[in-house]
Structures are given as structure tokens and as C-alpha cells.
Amino acid sequence: MLKQHTILETLDDPALVARLASRREVLRRAGRLGGAVALSSVPAALAMLARSAFAQGAGLPQQIKDVLNFALTLEYLENEFYQTGLASGGLIPAADRAVFQQIAKHEAAHVALLQGTLGQDAVPKPNFDFTAGGQFGDVFSNYATFQALSQGFEDTGVRAYKGQAGNLQSNGDILTVALRIHSVEARHASEVRRLRGQKGWITGNQTDVGVLAAVYAGEENTTQAGVSLPGGDAASEAFDEPLSKDQVLAIAGQFIRT
């Protein structure tokens, strides 16, 4: 999908882009129908088509479905991370448990919401490796490691949703839902950072976890919409920066096994 977008964006002829886009959609639909017919009887295939016409995901443009599936993948990651952490005896101190239970509750709700919106177009949950190939081997036995990754995931989530808002502008309802998730992720990030003794906001591109440097790359920006802002650290803290899909996938990909 990313590759197709890259090809499309290099084309300057709107008519050609339109032809390619509609051809891509026809091929995609034909592929789905073909698969259905091969796997089941014709009446069952018709029933499936009827369902798909009413599924919430069916009417959404591919661009929006791509963003929602990207978000769903991140929510799967966060959800499984917190479920595993809460189930790991002795990991989270009793005094901090209410915080992580609240975060976990929201991430589970986000997964359900995105799955419900995408319907049959929702991507399946990947298999995760929260040790990132052994970089964080004690993630579920050492609270400091767990907290550090939690902060990294939340701050990444904030940047990821922010980076996709522009891709949802054609659908105000979905854009609004994404913004409403985005600010909840920011609440989580602030709380986890402060639990760790950090400020709730991001100063420059600073991080106390060296391997998470990519999470904070670019956060030092102090020029907004062409306005150069005075205030040094405060000017970088006052604005959270977006990450592109590729930047997010490079971070999250370390934790995705398959």
C-alpha cells in the first residue's frame, strides 16, 4: 500500500491518478469477490457481499481505512503490552496499579472502537515481541523497563495520530474520533512520564532512554507555521510534533514479530 501511494504521489496528471485509483479499487473488489466465490457457495458469497455493503468499514475510502488500520495496529500493541504487564505478578507496584488499569481500559476500548469502525476490513492483531529482540529482555519483570516502554509507546501514539489527522479530513466524524483518541493518549503519556519523574511534556528531543531516541526525533522544533517562537525549552514543550507513518512503523516494527 505504501508503495502504491509513493507511485501515485509522483504523478502530476490528475486524470491519470484518477484512472489508476479507480482501477486499483476495482481490482481490490474483484479480488475479494473472487476469493469469496472460491471459498464458498454462490449464495454464501452473495450473503457476504450484502454484509459487506452494510459493514461500517465498507463505505470508507481506502485512505481512511489505511489510517484506521495503522492506528489499530498501534492500539493492539499498547493493549497487549498493558494486559501483559497487569497480568505479570509483582511487576506494577500496588500504588501505581490504578494508573495502568485506567490506561489499559482505554487501549482496549480503542481497539474495540477501531475494529468496530473498520468491520471486516480490520487488520488482524500482529504477534508482538515486547523485548524487541532482546533489547528489553526484562520488560515484564523490571518495572523501570516497563515504565520506560510505556512512555515510549504513549508518546509515539500521540505523534502517530497527529501525523495522520490530515489524512482523515475528508470525513469529519472519523477525524473527530481520531482527535478524541489522540488527546487521551496524550493524557496517558503525561501521567506515565510524571510517574517516572519526568515532566509531563517533552522538552527538546530529550529522552532518558537512549534506545528510544527515534520516539523524540524532531520534538525540538520551535518554528510553527513559519513563526519562530521565543522561549527556548518552553517553546518546544508547548507544541508536540507529528511522526510520519514510516517513522512510526520503524519504531513499532521493532516490537512486531509477525
Added chain:
Amino acid sequence: MPSDDSRERRALEFLGRLAHPSSRRTFLKWSGVSLAVVAAACNDNGSGLTAPPGGTASVSLGSGDAGVLNYAYALEQLEAAFYTQVVDRPYAGIPQAELQLLTDVRDHEVIHRDFLKAALGAKAIGDLQVTFASVAFGDRTSVLTTARTFEDLGVSAYNGAGRLLTDPNNLLVAGKIVSVEARHAAAIRDLLEPKSAAFAGDDVVDAQGLDPARKPSEVLGAAKPFITTTIDASQLP
């Protein structure tokens, strides 16, 4: 990197428009135009504003993206004025860490305010008159509960305003600000109820895990007790 990103965004947006030529957005844009015309015709106050010391008696936010950004600018003026007072006369016995936190928040809100004014240029509304008569600045609970109200309100305002913006660059800037407001909200809430679920409590985040999104009329209604200036938001999209 940013230019590739925005090129991709533009290309994808273009495709989205092709797929939905009579989109809701187009409709809203047109209905917004007619609403603005009606509002201008009915507005017998016009732009004859009086400017008493310390602020403007009445302002019109204007229309389009600039109107939405003026709406944000109005809220940032309110927040900046509030935290400036909080930091100028902190409540008795305030711990150093708490004063630092509130000073950071003050700095961020002042930067948001000044940024929006600069970005709006000639379209920026004047200085609002604000009042914090209901706030006991010497009392921690009074200050922090007011701060919580402002931060939660700000988050819901930006969340509701996103769909009103048409320029993706403006949407991005609003997104950069709203997550910092949400960070503030969580921190203030945690000061009131440390290490509890309150930072994103069930009183604000709903069962679907969503922060509220409020319309400008709701937000300005909630902010009205603190803003003396009459704000005309009737031309907003």
C-alpha cells in the same frame, strides 16, 4: 522528510476528494458561507468596537479557518491570563515542584497565545477582558480545580474544532497544541488526585476511551463566566 510527507498527504487528499465529489465537507463549506452572510446581515453592531482599558468590549471571531484560530486564540488568552496570575501570586505553601509545573504551563499558554496572534496577523481579535472573581488564588483547591476546568475545556474545544478547519496545516498546528493541553490536563488532575485514575478519569474520558469534543457554542458558554468581552462566534464554520 516533511515535504515528502505533505506531498503524500496532498496526493491522498486529492484521491479522497475524487472518491467523494459531493462530500459532507464541501456541503459544510457552502452552508458555512451562507450562514456567514446571514450573520453579517443581522449583525447591527458591525465592527464599531469600543476598547476600554485592559481589553475589548466585544469581538467577532470571523469566519473560516481564521475564525476557528481566533476561537483558539480567545481560549489561549484566557488560559494565559489565568496561569499568569497563579504564578504571580502562588498559594501559600506551594511545593517547589508544583510551582515549577504551573510555571511551565503558564509559559506554554503564553507561547500558544502569542503564536496564534502572530499566525493570525491582521485577522487576530483584540485583547479579551477576563475575570477570575470566582477564583480564590490563595487556595490550592480553587486554583487547581479552575485549572482542571480550563484544561479539559481546552482539550474538548480543540477536539471539536479540528473538523471545522479546512487547511491541513492549520489542523496540524491545532493538533500540536491540543496534545499539550491534554498533557496539562492530566498533570493538573494528578496534582488533585495523585496516582489515581483521575488523570484520564471516567468523569472526562468516556467508555469508548474518548475525550469529549465540544462545539464552539458549548465551549464559549462554559468560558463565559470568565470572559467579560462579548464574543460573536456566529460566523464560525
